[in-house]
Amino acid sequence: MSFIFTLILTLHLTTVPFLSHFQHNNTLSFTKQYAKGYVYHDENENLFMDNNEIGIPDVYVSNGVEIVKTDKDGRYKIPY
16 A cells, blocks of 8 residues: 655745835844645545645654644644
8 A cells, every 4th residue: 555645835925015024123033934735535536626636734844953843733833
């Protein structure tokens, strides 16, 4: 029995006008960016998470620096 796991990665980028990054003390601040997605068993191997395919909980996902674990539905959110 073999399993194929597909990791779906969704990048969430927020664009803000440059001047809005400056605080009143003239320092530059940045909003933390995240990658989020699902780890699931792709039963029909179509590379898409279908309604009948369930997420896999407790899988470790890393960005090369930090490690997070998927929730009970296979979802994760990690800084990049």
